């Protein structure tokens with residue numbers, strides 16, 4: 001299994017303890033969930049969610065040895081209040097969101113998340129959703145597509161890439177990941193092909209965010225999950241790009257504003273992974289960890 005990102009830091013901030021109840025809103029392969037169960041033995045519990053059915057099956061398998069200490073449910077973290085309330089009457093001792101795409105998803109070409117392997121241009125985390133990346137690429141008006149690449153990808157060549165897509169799809173639809181990579185390659189200036197970041201990174205990120213509505217759902221979910229914490233309980237969030245991290249930062253700040261606020265931001269600046277972890281796991285490089293705590297009542 002891939003090593004969960006910033007595992008030691010997540011545990012240090014979440015402080016799992018025996019008897020505690022925790023939410024992992026993005027369980028993926030179950031790596032962080034498993035470590036939380038280990039650290040909260042012998043009787044800490046976890047509610048683990050993922051919107052991806054394959055992730056749920058994988059996490060269920062990984063967490064099976066913990067029996068009824070772990071409940072794994074296919075749900076979005078926006079539905080956390082309902083799922084948590086069905087599982088326990090108690091408020092949470094801690095919650096974790098490890099945002100974005102999993103190695104499981106990236107390493108399965110058939111899911112269409114990777115620009116390094118050929119597969120259908122899909123990118124749906126929940127395959128019951130109806131709109132795929134191919135639908136967006138082949139059907140959206142040029143302006144709308146350019147806006148997505150600009151806003152969700154911060155792609156500086158959004159207009160050029162979109163023009164290339166529109167030209168290509170007039171001949172035949174762009175249906176595979178590598179077909180899209182080729183369109184991007186032809187559309188961007190040669191210097192962009194040799195940058196630090198792969199030239200398709202931002203386009204793929206933008207489409208993935210749009211297909212899965214990743215940004216719209218984040219702020220309301222952070223607020224709802226924060227409201228489930230017991231006094232002293234902590235919400236730990238790992239974000240992997242600046243748009244996501246900005247939403248986390250602003251939402252945490254708003255929740256902690258004013259003397260009557262019910263929360264405190266514990267991380268004035270985001271915590272980032274160690275140099276060793278960045279070398280070992282390139283996916284960790286862009287990680288930013290922020291922590292919010294529910295205030296304890298004044299004595």
Ligand SMILES: C[S@@+](CC[C@H](N)C(=O)[O-])C[C@H]1O[C@@H](n2cnc3c(N)ncnc32)[C@H](O)[C@@H]1O
Pocket residue numbers: 004005025026027028029030031032033049050051052055075076077078098099100101102103125217
């Ligand atoms: C970075 S991975 C999590 C990896 C996990 N922490 C581990 O240790 O294996 C992110 C996961 O979040 C899931 N996800 C993304 N958006 C979600 C949402 N709104 N609700 C629930 N799960 C979501 C993805 O399907 C993916 O499996």
